[in-house]
Structure formats: C-alpha cells, structure tokens
Amino acid sequence: MDQQKPDLEQLNTDLQAAIDVAAGLDALDAVRVHALGKNGVVTGLLKTLGKMSPEERQVEGPKINGLRAEIAAAIESRKSALEADLLAARLSSETLDLSLPPKEMPKGSIHPVSQVMDELAEIFADLGFAVATGPEIEDDWHNFTALNIPETHPARAMHDTFYFGEEQQRDGQPMMLRTHTSPVQIRTMTSEKPPIRIIAPGRTYRSDSDATHTPMFHQVEGLVIDRDIHMGHLKWTLETFVKAFFERDDIVLRFRPSYFPFTEPSAEVDVGYSLKDGKRIIGGDPTKEDGGWMEILGSGMVNRRVIEACDLDPDEWQGFAFGCGIDRLAMLKYGMDDLRAFFDGDLRWIRHYGFSVLDVPTLSAGVGA
Numbered sequence: 112m113d114q115q116k117p118d119l120e121q122l123n124t125d126l127q128a129a130i131d132v133a134a135g136l137d138a139l140d141a142v143r144v145h146a147l148g149k150n151g152v153v154t155g156l157l158k159t160l161g162k163m164s165p166e167e168r169q170v171e172g173p174k175i176n177g178l179r180a181e182i183a184a185a186i187e188s189r190k191s192a193l194e195a196d197l198l199a200a201r202l203s204s205e206t207l208d209l210s211l212p213p214k215e216m217p218k219g220s221i222h223p224v225s226q227v228m229d230e231l232a233e234i235f236a237d238l239g240f241a242v243a244t245g246p247e248i249e250d251d252w253h254n255f256t257a258l259n260i261p262e263t264h265p266a267r268a269m270h271d272t273f274y275f276g277e278e279q280q281r282d283g284q285p286m287m288l289r290t291h292t293s294p295v296q297i298r299t300m301t302s303e304k305p306p307i308r309i310i311a312p313g314r315t316y317r318s319d320s321d322a323t324h325t326p327m328f329h330q331v332e333g334l335v336i337d338r339d340i341h342m343g344h345l346k347w348t349l350e351t352f353v354k355a356f357f358e359r360d361d362i363v364l365r366f367r368p369s370y371f372p373f374t375e376p377s378a379e380v381d382v383g384y385s386l387k388d389g390k391r392i393i394g395g396d397p398t399k400e401d402g403g404w405m406e407i408l409g410s411g412m413v414n415r416r417v418i419e420a421c422d423l424d425p426d427e428w429q430g431f432a433f434g435c436g437i438d439r440l441a442m443l444k445y446g447m448d449d450l451r452a453f454f455d456g457d458l459r460w461i462r463h464y465g466f467s468v469l470d471v472p473t474l475s476a477g478v479g480a
C-alpha cells in the first residue's frame with residue numbers, strides 16, 4: 112500500500128476545467144480521448160480496479176466509476192452547448208432575404224399585353240373594381256341576344272363572327288368565339304347581385320386581319336351597376352383611368368355620340384395627342400398644330416333592355432359600361448407600330464418589348480415601366 116493514491120478530486124477538477132474551456136467540438140473530443148479513450152487517464156484508473164483486493168475495490172470502484180460517469184456527463188452537456196452555439200451562429204449568418212432580387216435574372220419576360228392587363232387591374236382595383244372573367248367560346252344569347260342584339264340586327268354582321276358548326280350548338284344555340292368582352296357584363300349581372308363594379312380583360316375574336324387588326328385581340332370591359340349612376344360617373348372614371356394609365360395629368364378626353372345596341376346613350380371616347388420630337392404622344396394639347404384625337408374606347412349607359420334581360424329592375428339599377436382594345440393601349444403607351452408582331456412569337460420582339468418578371472406594376476411605384 113505504498114503506492115500513492117491518485118487524487119481523484121484533483122483529477123475531476125482538472126478534467127472539468129479542460130471540458131469547460133474546450134472552445135470547439137474538436138478540442139472537446141481531445142479532452143474526451145485524454146480522459147475516457149482507450150489510453151485515457153480515467154480508463155487507466157478503471158483498469159487498476161482489477162488488481163485491487165475486493166475490499167479496496169469496494170471502496171475505490173464506486174469512486175472511479177462515479178468519476179467516469181461525471182466526466183462523461185460533463186462532456187455530453189458541453190457538446191450540446193457547443194452544438195447549440197454552432198447552430199445559432201449558422202442561423203444568424205445564413206439568413207435568406209426573400210425580398211432581394213435573384214442573383215440570376217429569370218430568363219422569360221412579360222408580354223406587353225399581360226403587362227397592360229396587370230396595369231389595368233391595378234388601376235381599377237384602386238377604384239374598387241374586381242376582375243371578372245368569362246368563356247372565350249360563347250353562346251348566342253350571351254354574346255348577342257342579351258346585349259340587345261337580336262338575330263336580325265345589323266350589328267351581328269358588323270362583328271365578323273367566327274361561328275362553330277351546327278353540330279356544336281348547345282341547347283339549340285349557335286356557339287361562337289366571343290366577338291367582344293361584353294358577354295362578361297351579362298355573366299356578371301346574372302350571377303352577382305348589384306352593386307357591381309368589374310373590369311373583364313381577355314381575348315376576343317373577329318374574322319379580320321391587317322396591320323391594325325388580328326383575328327384574336329384583347330379587350331377590357333368595364334361595368335358599373337348601382338343606384339343613381341349617371342354619365343358623370345362614367346366620364347370621371349374614364350378620365351381617372353386614362354390619366355393613371357398614361358401617367359400624365361394633361362390628358363383630355365372627347366366624348367362623341369355613337370351607337371351600341373347595349374348602351375343608351377352611347378359615346379365613343381377619343382384621347383388627345385400632341386407631337387413631341389416628331390413623335391405622337393398621348394397628352395398635351397390636341398388642338399395645337401400636329402395634335403389630334405385618337406379613338407380609344409366605346410362606352411355608354413347600360414341599356415335598360417340589357418338590365419331587364421339579366422332579370423334586374425332597370426328602374427332600380429342603372430349603370431355604365433365601356434369596352435377598350437388592350438393591344439392598342441399597349442401600342443400607344445409602349446410605342447409599337449405593328450399589331451401583328453404582338454402574336455408572332457418572335458423572341459427578338461419579346462426581348463425588346465417584354466417586361467421584367469420582377470417589374471410588377473403597382474400604383475405606389477408607378478404602373479409604367
């Protein structure tokens with residue numbers, strides 16, 4: 112019994128201190144190997160138990176095993192703490208700001224027609240209008256009859272309609288590609304209760320083709336149905352819309368008496384343009400030399416026969432409607448001169464005239480590009 116007894120308490124204190132100062136997982140593992148590894152100091156002590164007398168072992172066994180358990184537990188808890196620190200550091204350094212633009216720009220671009228539709232939705236949403244849609248394949252009643260265009264009406268011939276064959280009739284009705292977005296007026300009035308405030312942008316079709324007409328084109332319909340609506344509301348709404356769209360205050364509109372079966376009275380609306388640097392621009396003084404008027408839309412007070420066709424009482428509900436070519440709006444705002452190029456699918460054209468995917472029109476940031 113001359114052999115000096117190892118000071119377990121001192122060893123415990125030293126090891127605990129080494130564990131506490133271990134600055135990383137590697138340093139901590141070195142402490143673990145030094146204490147509990149195959150040739151570790153605590154492992155060495157455990158080995159001495161075999162050579163002890165049973166009495167001695169009964170005293171020293173629990174002490175050495177207790178030391179081993181304490182050190183193992185201390186290493187485990189230090190390990191958890193270090194791992195938590197590491198995770199916290201990673202979380203704070205690897206933040207992802209989803210509001211930042213991507214490092215690599217998206218390859219595609221937004222077609223001017225889509226861009227203008229988004230701009231329209233943004234402008235009219237601000238005025239309390241919802242966006243409505245309807246089918247592009249329409250029946251006779253929605254496209255014509257309910258809009259006060261009976262079968263014999265000359266306006267039917269004006270529309271150059273693409274009809275489907277007789278075998279495609281539905282409920283005995285001729286079917287067609289809609290010639291305008293006005294059937295969405297009917298679909299909205301028959302499915303929703305007034306007050307109604309909607310715009311309906313979408314594709315329309317007429318058998319027509321030259322530099323300013325394509326068989327498929329785009330319109331936006333506007334419809335307001337409420338009590339005591341009059342032409343002043345129509346005029347203010349259109350002026351507000353056109354000024355917001357072209358982002359100019361010096362825009363004048365001219366209302367010309369016109370005729371549409373579904374509105375009474377009806378007005379075609381012209382926008383004033385002027386000449387700047389040899390180019391026609393919307394806005395300015397149309398009465399000046401080189402200035403003039405350009406027709407941009409048809410409008411009017413909804414004909415009471417249309418309101419009746421939708422089972423609403425025209426003495427209670429009135430409203431206004433307008434229809435406007437979207438492609439033409441895009442051409443005027445963004446300076447294209449050939450409508451056919453809109454639908455050619457030429458990548459060079461879309462790269463030149465297309466809009467960034469990230470450039471979402473908002474009223475606060477501007478609906479222009």
Ligand code: PHE
Binds near residue numbers: 292332434
């Ligand atoms: N639907 C008409 C057209 O295509 C436009 C219009 C809509 C006119 C609504 C008046 C009211 O020409």
